[in-house]
Amino acid sequence: MANKGYTPSFPSEIISEGKVKVLVPKLESYGVVPSDYAPSKAPVFYNPVMEFNRDITVLAFKAYQHIIKQEISICEPLTSQGVRGIRFAAEIEGVKRVLLSDINDHAYELANYNIKLNHLEDKITLKHKDANCILACNAAPKNRFDIIDIDPFGTPVPYLDSAFRALKNKGLLAVTATDLAPLCGVHSKACVRKYGGKPLRTEYCHELAVRLLAGCMVAVAAQHGIGVRFLFSHSSDHYIRVYAQIDYGCKRADESLKNRGYILHCFDCLHRETVRQPFSSLKCPECGAKMDYAGPLWIGAIADPAFIGQVIVENQSTAFKNTAKITKLLTQIKAEVTAPATYFVLDRLSGKLNVPTPSIQTILTALCNAGYQAVPTHFNTRGIKVNASAQTVQSLLKGMDASN
Ligand SMILES: C[S@@+](CC[C@H](N)C(=O)[O-])C[C@H]1O[C@@H](n2cnc3c(N)ncnc32)[C@H](O)[C@@H]1O
Numbered sequence: 157m158a159n160k161g162y163t164p165s166f167p168s169e170i171i172s173e174g175k176v177k178v179l180v181p182k183l184e185s186y187g188v189v190p191s192d193y194a195p196s197k198a199p200v201f202y203n204p205v206m207e208f209n210r211d212i213t214v215l216a217f218k219a220y221q222h223i224i225k226q227e228i229s230i231c232e233p234l235t236s237q238g239v240r241g242i243r244f245a246a247e248i249e250g251v252k253r254v255l256l257s258d259i260n261d262h263a264y265e266l267a268n269y270n271i272k273l274n275h276l277e278d279k280i281t282l283k284h285k286d287a288n289c290i291l292a293c294n295a296a297p298k299n300r301f302d303i304i305d306i307d308p309f310g311t312p313v314p315y316l317d318s319a320f321r322a323l324k325n326k327g328l329l330a331v332t333a334t335d336l337a338p339l340c341g342v343h344s345k346a347c348v349r350k351y352g353g354k355p356l357r358t359e360y361c362h363e364l365a366v367r368l369l370a371g372c373m374v375a376v377a378a379q380h381g382i383g384v385r386f387l388f389s390h391s392s393d394h395y396i397r398v399y400a401q402i403d404y405g406c407k408r409a410d411e412s413l414k415n416r417g418y419i420l421h422c423f424d425c426l427h428r429e430t431v432r433q434p435f436s437s438l439k440c441p442e443c444g445a446k447m448d449y450a451g452p453l454w455i456g457a458i459a460d461p462a463f464i465g466q467v468i469v470e471n472q473s474t475a476f477k478n479t480a481k482i483t484k485l486l487t488q489i490k491a492e493v494t495a496p497a498t499y500f501v502l503d504r505l506s507g508k509l510n511v512p513t514p515s516i517q518t519i520l521t522a523l524c525n526a527g528y529q530a531v532p533t534h535f536n537t538r539g540i541k542v543n544a545s546a547q548t549v550q551s552l553l554k555g556m557d558a559s560n
């Protein structure tokens with residue numbers, strides 16, 4: 157045992173994840189039925205489903221370390237039982253210092269135990285403090301981090317300001333958001349309040365969620381004269397995740413702000429368009445109906461092909477339980493990097509037109525044969541990104557039905 161003096165006051169078990177072993181709450185003891193695990197009901201948060209998120213994070217941080225070719229420091233100020241930060245210290249070469257913190261008493265004790273269990277006391281410092289306090293205490297230039305990982309309950313917004321201040325120039329900020337109800341437009345007012353942009357309940361709301369979070373990050377960074385570039389982002393399970401590299405300088409901040417704009421959407425004909433400036437008319441140019449909008453949000457690139465290429469390289473030399481799933485996700489994201497914003501969901505289109513739904517591959521091939529760039533999207537298994545208008549895609553679908 158790492159610390160014979162510590163016995164959690166709740167049911168717990170040792171699990172393995174990546175290269176580490178950690179003590180976590182025994183979730184079966186908290187589920188109403190086995191399929192209804194409720195990680196947040198346990199005294200310390202641990203979600204086994206998020207192993208996929210943590211695996212990808214390890215790969216992304218390895219890629220970043222490979223690119224900057226320096227020893228790195230990482231801060232994870234909402235660490236819970238510590239598994240994420242412990243994996244950074246154990247699995248990423250070139251990590252010289254990891255600072256973890258959690259405000260919850262049980263989480264702090266468990267993380268402390270887990271650090272010792274993995275013999276990482278020399279590399280990891282653990283605090284029992286508020287996340288913003290930890291970040292603010294490390295905002296002085298000599299203390300700043302190369303990477304900060306914000307993995308909260310719900311929204312990361314309360315931590316963005318202090319995270320930007322505690323990051324080195326060219327540092328990487330990784331954030332998770334699980335509050336998809338506001339971000340996907342179920343609670344529109346909450347989204348405007350937290351993220352400063354209006355969401356929209358469309359079939360591509362998960363991409364809008366990433367763009368709303370990205371837009372909010374750009375606005376907060378700009379207040380500190382910091383520009384932002386998005387290296388990688390994805391939507392998986394019940395959360396979204398964004399990796400942003402920062403660049404000090406007011407000009408860079410101004411450049412980043414230029415990539416905030418709006419996505420206009422027509423619920424009648426499914427036409428959508430991206431605009432930089434506040435718009436004067438919401439009349440649909442295709443059918444004349446009144447359109448709705450999402451934003452302000454980030455309308456620039458949400459991933460960088462070179463960075464994803466390096467994450468793919470890291471994935472090829474690592475064996476996780478989730479490797480096959482990660483390979484599929486990375487391949488899809490790489491293919492959709494240069495595709496236009498928003499996507500069409502096939503079943504939504506065929507339902508609207510009252511025609512049979514072809515396979516994704518059939519419609520992609522038809523669109524490519526017609527000269528368009530068409531790719532599947534990781535945002536939705538039934539989604540396609542294409543540089544054709546809504547009208548064109550619908551005409552093609554109708555034509556396919558007629559020719560059958
Ligand atoms: C979603 S859990 C973190 C999960 C963890 N990163 C992982 O990968 O398993 C969020 C954690 O933040 C902690 N927390 C909430 N508010 C906090 C605050 N203001 N400062 C520090 N920790 C906080 C909670 O106690 C909880 O353990």
Ligand SMILES: [Zn+2]
Pocket residue numbers: 422423424425426427440441442443444445
């Ligand atoms: Zn229209």
